Amino acid sequence: MSIVTLLTDFGTRDEYVGAMKGVILSINPSATIVDITHHLDPQDITGAAYLVQSCYRYFPPGAIHLAVVDPGVGSDRKMLALASGGHVFLAPDNGLLSLVLKKGPVDALRYIDDARLFLPSVSRTFHGRDIFAPVAAHLSLGLGIEETGKPAHLSSLVLLDLPVPRKSDKGELVCEIVTVDRFGNLVTNLDEETLQRFRGDREAGKIQVRISHRTITGLADTYSAVRGGDPLATIGSRGYLEIAVSAGDARDFFMADRGDRVYVTVAA
Amino acid sequence: MSIVTLLTDFGTRDEYVGAMKGVILSINPSATIVDITHHLDPQDITGAAYLVQSCYRYFPPGAIHLAVVDPGVGSDRKMLALASGGHVFLAPDNGLLSLVLKKGPVDALRYIDDARLFLPSVSRTFHGRDIFAPVAAHLSLGLGIEETGKPAHLSSLVLLDLPVPRKSDKGELVCEIVTVDRFGNLVTNLDEETLQRFRGDREAGKIQVRISHRTITGLADTYSAVRGGDPLATIGSRGYLEIAVSAGDARDFFMADRGDRVYVTVAA
Amino acid sequence: MSIVTLLTDFGTRDEYVGAMKGVILSINPSATIVDITHHLDPQDITGAAYLVQSCYRYFPPGAIHLAVVDPGVGSDRKMLALASGGHVFLAPDNGLLSLVLKKGPVDALRYIDDARLFLPSVSRTFHGRDIFAPVAAHLSLGLGIEETGKPAHLSSLVLLDLPVPRKSDKGELVCEIVTVDRFGNLVTNLDEETLQRFRGDREAGKIQVRISHRTITGLADTYSAVRGGDPLATIGSRGYLEIAVSAGDARDFFMADRGDRVYVTVAA
Numbered sequence: 001m002s003i004v005t006l007l008t009d010f011g012t013r014d015e016y017v018g019a020m021k022g023v024i025l026s027i028n029p030s031a032t033i034v035d036i037t038h039h040l041d042p043q044d045i046t047g048a049a050y051l052v053q054s055c056y057r058y059f060p061p062g063a064i065h066l067a068v069v070d071p072g073v074g075s076d077r078k079m080l081a082l083a084s085g086g087h088v089f090l091a092p093d094n095g096l097l098s099l100v101l102k103k104g105p106v107d108a109l110r111y112i113d114d115a116r117l118f119l120p121s122v123s124r125t126f127h128g129r130d131i132f133a134p135v136a137a138h139l140s141l142g143l144g145i146e147e148t149g150k151p152a153h154l155s156s157l158v159l160l161d162l163p164v165p166r167k168s169d170k171g172e173l174v175c176e177i178v179t180v181d182r183f184g185n186l187v188t189n190l191d192e193e194t195l196q197r198f199r200g201d202r203e204a205g206k207i208q209v210r211i212s213h214r215t216i217t218g219l220a221d222t223y224s225a226v227r228g229g230d231p232l233a234t235i236g237s238r239g240y241l242e243i244a245v246s247a248g249d250a251r252d253f254f255m256a257d258r259g260d261r262v263y264v265t266v267a268a
Numbered sequence: 269m270s271i272v273t274l275l276t277d278f279g280t281r282d283e284y285v286g287a288m289k290g291v292i293l294s295i296n297p298s299a300t301i302v303d304i305t306h307h308l309d310p311q312d313i314t315g316a317a318y319l320v321q322s323c324y325r326y327f328p329p330g331a332i333h334l335a336v337v338d339p340g341v342g343s344d345r346k347m348l349a350l351a352s353g354g355h356v357f358l359a360p361d362n363g364l365l366s367l368v369l370k371k372g373p374v375d376a377l378r379y380i381d382d383a384r385l386f387l388p389s390v391s392r393t394f395h396g397r398d399i400f401a402p403v404a405a406h407l408s409l410g411l412g413i414e415e416t417g418k419p420a421h422l423s424s425l426v427l428l429d430l431p432v433p434r435k436s437d438k439g440e441l442v443c444e445i446v447t448v449d450r451f452g453n454l455v456t457n458l459d460e461e462t463l464q465r466f467r468g469d470r471e472a473g474k475i476q477v478r479i480s481h482r483t484i485t486g487l488a489d490t491y492s493a494v495r496g497g498d499p500l501a502t503i504g505s506r507g508y509l510e511i512a513v514s515a516g517d518a519r520d521f522f523m524a525d526r527g528d529r530v531y532v533t534v535a536a
Numbered sequence: 537m538s539i540v541t542l543l544t545d546f547g548t549r550d551e552y553v554g555a556m557k558g559v560i561l562s563i564n565p566s567a568t569i570v571d572i573t574h575h576l577d578p579q580d581i582t583g584a585a586y587l588v589q590s591c592y593r594y595f596p597p598g599a600i601h602l603a604v605v606d607p608g609v610g611s612d613r614k615m616l617a618l619a620s621g622g623h624v625f626l627a628p629d630n631g632l633l634s635l636v637l638k639k640g641p642v643d644a645l646r647y648i649d650d651a652r653l654f655l656p657s658v659s660r661t662f663h664g665r666d667i668f669a670p671v672a673a674h675l676s677l678g679l680g681i682e683e684t685g686k687p688a689h690l691s692s693l694v695l696l697d698l699p700v701p702r703k704s705d706k707g708e709l710v711c712e713i714v715t716v717d718r719f720g721n722l723v724t725n726l727d728e729e730t731l732q733r734f735r736g737d738r739e740a741g742k743i744q745v746r747i748s749h750r751t752i753t754g755l756a757d758t759y760s761a762v763r764g765g766d767p768l769a770t771i772g773s774r775g776y777l778e779i780a781v782s783a784g785d786a787r788d789f790f791m792a793d794r795g796d797r798v799y800v801t802v803a804a
Contacts, residue, residue: 003293005286011718012280012548015591016773018541018572022594025539025568029596032293033570034301036286042719043783055283058290058397060297071783074758124757126773129594182279183310221392222342237284237394247311247339271561273554280548300561302569304554323551326558326665328565450547451578489660490610505552505662515579515607 002031002140003063007052008128009040010068016126020066020133023119027137034059043071045096047258049160050178052089053099054238061086066128066136067096074124079131080157081139081148083108088139090132093152095160106154113149165190172210173198173264175241180258184249186211188262190241199266206267209233211243212254217267223247270299270408271331275320276396277308278336284394288334288401291387295405302327311339313364315526317428318446320357321367322506329354334396334404335364342392347399348425349407349416351376356407358400361420363428374422381417433458440478441466441532443509448526452517454479456530458509467534474535477501479511480522485535491515538567538676539599543588544664545576546604552662556602556669559655563673570595579607581632583794585696586714588625589635590774597622602664602672603632610660615667616693617675617684619644624675626668629688631696642690649685701726708746709734709800711777716794720785722747724798726777735802742803745769747779748790753803759783 004024010016017038024031036055040047048069056065070077070092078093084104090112091097112131115122117138122130135148165175165188175190199207209216220232228247231254236242243262245253272292278284285306292299304323308315316337324333338345338360346361352372358380359365380399383390385406390398403416433443433456443458467475477484488500496515499522504510511530513521540560546552553574560567572591576583584605592601606613606628614629620640626648627633648667651658653674658666671684701711701724711726735743745752756768764783767790772778779798781789 003297005290012571013573013575014715014717015572015587016717018570018591019594021570022541022591022596022599025570026594026596029539029568032297034286034289034293035280036283037281039281042785051283055286055290058287058294060290060294063290072758072760075760123773125759125770129773179282181282181284222340223393224340224343234393237391237397249310271565273558300565302554302557302561303548304551305549307549319551323554323558326555326562328558328562331558447550449550449552490608491661492608492611502661505659505665517578 002028003034003059004031004136004140005034005036005056005059005063005065006038007036007040007048007065007067008038008069009042009044009048010038010128012038016128019129023129023133024137024140027134028141031137031140040069043069045069045071045094046160046162047179048096049098049162052091052096053103056087056089056100059087064088064090064136064139066132067091068128068132069096070094070127073127078152079112079127080152081108081110081112081135081145082106083145088145090136093158095158098160098162101154101157101159108145109152109154110145111149111152114147117148163189165194168263171265175262175264177256177258177260177262180251184245184251185236186243186250186254186256186262187236187238188241188243190262190264192235192239192241195241195264198264202266207233208265208267209241209243210263210265211260212256214254216243270296271302271327272299272404272408273302273304273324273327273331273333274306275304275308275316275333275335276306276337277310277312277316278306278396280306284396287397291397291401292405292408295402296409299405299408308337311337313337313339313362314428314430315447316364317366317430320359320364321371324355324357324368327355332356332358332404332407334400335359336396336400337364338362338395341395346420347380347395348420349376349378349380349403349413350374351413356413358404361426363426366428366430369422369425369427376413377420377422378413379417379420382415385416431457433462436531439533443530443532445524445526445528445530448519452513452519453504454511454518454522454524454530455504455506456509456511458530458532460503460507460509463509463532466532470534475501476533476535477509477511478531478533479528480524482522484511538564539570539595540567540672540676541570541572541592541595541599541601542574543572543576543584543601543603544574544605545578545580545584546574546664548574552664555665559665559669560673560676563670564677567673567676576605579605581605581607581630582696582698583715584632585634585698588627588632589639592623592625592636595623600624600626600672600675602668603627604664604668605632606630606663609663614688615648615663616688617644617646617648617671617681618642619681624681626672629694631694634696634698637690637693637695644681645688645690646681647685647688650683653684699725701730704799707801711798711800713792713794713796713798716787720781720787721772722779722786722790722792722798723772723774724777724779726798726800728771728775728777731777731800734800738802743769744801744803745777745779746799746801747796748792750790752779
C-alpha cells in the first residue's frame with residue numbers, strides 16, 4: 001500500500017505540485033499519488049481543515065495524507081506527522097489538522113524534524129517539496145511515523161477555533177456555512193446526529209431551516225425532490241446539513257457565503 | 269488491465285473526485301485512474317455526451333469509463349453499465365451515453381442495481397462515490413458486466429435528441445456548434461465523412477463555411493495556414509468541422525457559442 | 537522506470553489531455569503519468585520554457601518530459617527529442633526547450649520523424665496525441681532516443697531570445713519578471729549566484745530591490761518575515777529573486793506583471 005494524497009493551495013498553473021510529485025516518485029517510484037485539491041484559496045487553513053477531514057476516510061488504511069497550506073513556511077512554525085485510525089497525516093502545525101484531531105483518535109503524533117529525511121537542500125519557502133514530500137515518500141515505503149521526529153503533545157498544538165452548532169436563547173439551533181461547493185451548495189457544520197438529537201421525537205417534516213430571511217420546511221432526500229429553481233435543505237454527502245437549489249446555485253440564490261448563519265427549528 | 273477514466277461536473281475544488289478515487293483504490297489498489305475532465309458545466313449532460321464519445325477510443329480495450337453528470341441523483345433515474353467495442357461505460361440513464369450508444373455496438377447493457385457492489389452506506393446525493401466508483405472498481409478487477417444488475421433494453425433508455433447536420437431548402441448543409449474548446453475553437457457536429465459526401469466530386473477548395481454573416485472559403489490543413497488573427501475552417505482532431513482563428517480565439521472573433529448554426533455550401 | 541510528465545496549454549475542460557493519456561497507456565499500461573500543468577496561456581511558449589526548466593530536476597533520471605505548446609502544429613515546424621543529464625524531453629522545435637538546452641548538457645538531440653512510432657492516423661492539428669504521446673510511451677518502454685529520428689544540431693534549432701539580467705550604465709542590475717505564480721509572487725530571471733556575484737563583499741542587508749517606484753531593502757528569508765500586507769524580496773524556491781507580499785498578492789500590490797523590470801542595487 002503506498003497511496004499519497006495531496007491537498008494544497010498551490011493551484012495547478014505553476015510547477016509546485018509537479019515538483020512535489022517528482023520528489024515523491026524519486027524516493028518511491030511505486031507510490032500512487034492522488035490529488036484531492038490544489039485549489040484552496042491561498043492561505044485558507046480553515047478550508048483545508050474541513051476538506052482533509054471530509055475525504056480521508058474513503059481511502060484505504062495506510063494512506064498518507066499530505067496537506068500543505070502553509071503561510072508560515074520557513075518560520076519557527078512546526079510540522080506534524082499524525083497517525084489516526086490507520087491513516088497518516090502530514091501538515092504544518094497551524095491548525096490544518098484541527099478537525100482530524102478532534103474527531104479521530106490520536107494514535108501517534110510527532111514533530112517532523114529528522115533532516116535526514118528531507119531533500120539535501122531545503123529552501124525556506126517551499127517545505128511541501130523539500131520536507132513534506134520526501135517524508136511522505138519515506139512513510140509510503142514503510143518508515144514508521146515515530147522515525148519522523150520527536151513526540152508532540154496535543155496540548156501544544158495550534159488548533160483552530162471552529163464554529164460548532166449551538167442552541168440560542170430562543171431554542172433555535174444556530175449553525176454556520178463552512179463550505180460552498182462548486183455547485184453552489186451551502187454546507188453547514190450541523191451533522192446529522194446533532195440534528196436528530198435536537199429534533200428528538202418531533203416530526204422530521206416539521207424541521208425548519210432559515211437562511212437569509214427565508215424558511216425551508218422539511219428535509220429533501222434528493223436535489224431533484226423540488227422543482228427546478230426551488231431551494232431545499234438536505235443531509236448532504238458529507239453527512240452535514242446542506243442548503244441547495246434544485247438545478248441551480250444556492251450561493252447565488254441566497255447571496256450567502258461561508259461564515260453566514262443558518263437557523264434550525266422544529267415547528268410545533 | 270485496470271484503467272478507470274473519470275468524467276464529471278464535480279470540479280476540482282471540493283473533495284468529491286478525491287473521495288471517488290479513494291473508494292476505487294480501496295477496492296482495487298492497482299487501478300490506474302485517469303481524469304478526463306471534472307470541469308463540465310454543472311448538469312451539462314449534453315456536453316458530457318460529446319466528451320465521453322470523443323475520447324474513449326484512445327484508451328485500450330478493457331478500460332472502464334465512468335461518467336457522472338447526474339442532476340437526478342437519488343431520484344428514480346436508473347444507472348447504466350454498457351459494454352461497447354471492448355470498452356465499458358458507467359453513467360446515469362439520463363442521455364449521457366447517447367452518442368456512444370448511437371455510434372458504437374451495444375454488446376451488453378445492464379441497469380446497475382446489485383447493492384452488494386455499492387458502499388455499505390449509500391447517500392442520496394452522491395452516487396458517484398457510493399455506487400459508480402465501487403462498481404467501476406469491481407469491474408476493473410474482472411467482474412463481468414452482467415454481474416452489475418438486470419438487463420436493460422436500448423428502447424427503454426433516456427436518449428438525448430442531439431442535433432444532426434441537415435440539408436436546408438436552399439441546399440446548404442446546416443450544422444451546429446456543439447463544443448467550444450479552451451482555445452476558443454468552435455467544434456461542429458459535421459463529421460468529415462458527411463462533409464465529403466455532401467461535396468461529392470466538387471472541388472474541396474470551393475467549400476464555403478458561413479458563420480455569423482462571414483464566409484470562409486476552403487478548408488485549412490493547420491491552424492497556422494492563414495495569417496495570425498485570420499479565421500479558418502478545418503477538420504479538427506475529433507474528425508469534425510471546426511472553425512478557428514489562427515493564434516486567436518474564434519469564440520471571441522465570431523461572438524459565437526454552443527448551439528449556434530454554421531452553414532456549409534460548395535461554390536459553383 | 538517509466539515516468540512521463542505532461543506540460544501543455546490544453547486546459548482541462550476538453551478531452552485533449554485524456555486522449556494523450558489514453559494513447560500512452562495503450563502502448564505502456566505501466567507508465568506513471570504526471571501532470572505538470574495544462575494551464576499555460578494558449579500559445580505561451582515562453583512560459584512553457586521557464587516551467588519545464590524549473591521542474592524536471594525533481595524527477596528521477598529516466599523520466600520522459602513531454603511539453604506541448606504548439607501553435608505551429610501541422611506546419612513544417614520540426615519536433616525534438618532531447619536527452620540531457622539523464623532526462624528526456626519531447627517538444628516542438630519552437631523554442632520551448634530553450635532554457636533546458638541553455639543550462640543542461642545536450643547528450644542527444646533528434647528530430648522526431650520515424651512515423652512507425654506515431655498513431656496510424658496522424659491529424660494535422662493534434663500532434664500531442666498522435667505523435668508526441670506515442671513516442672513518449674515507446675521511450676518509456678526503453679526505446680533509445682536515437683530511434684526517434686535523424687540527428688538534429690543545436691545550431692539549427694529555434695531558440696527564444698530570453699531576457700538575462702544586465703548591468704545598466706548606473707551600475708544597477710536590471711532584471712525582469714518572468715513568471716507570476718498563483719500566489720501573485722513575482723519571479724524574476726535573477727538567479728542567486730548572479731546576485732551574489734553582483735553583491736560581492738558588500739553587506740547582504742544593503743541589497744535594494746526596486747520595482748514600480750518602490751524600494752525593498754534586504755532579502756527576507758521567509759514570506760512571513762515581514763508584517764502581513766508588507767512587500768518583501770526573497771530568493772524563491774526556484775532559486776531566483778522573487779518579490780512577494782506577506783499574506784498578500786504582489787501582482788496586485790505593485791500592479792506588476794510578466795515583462796516588467798526590477799532593479800537591484802547595493803547601498804553604500
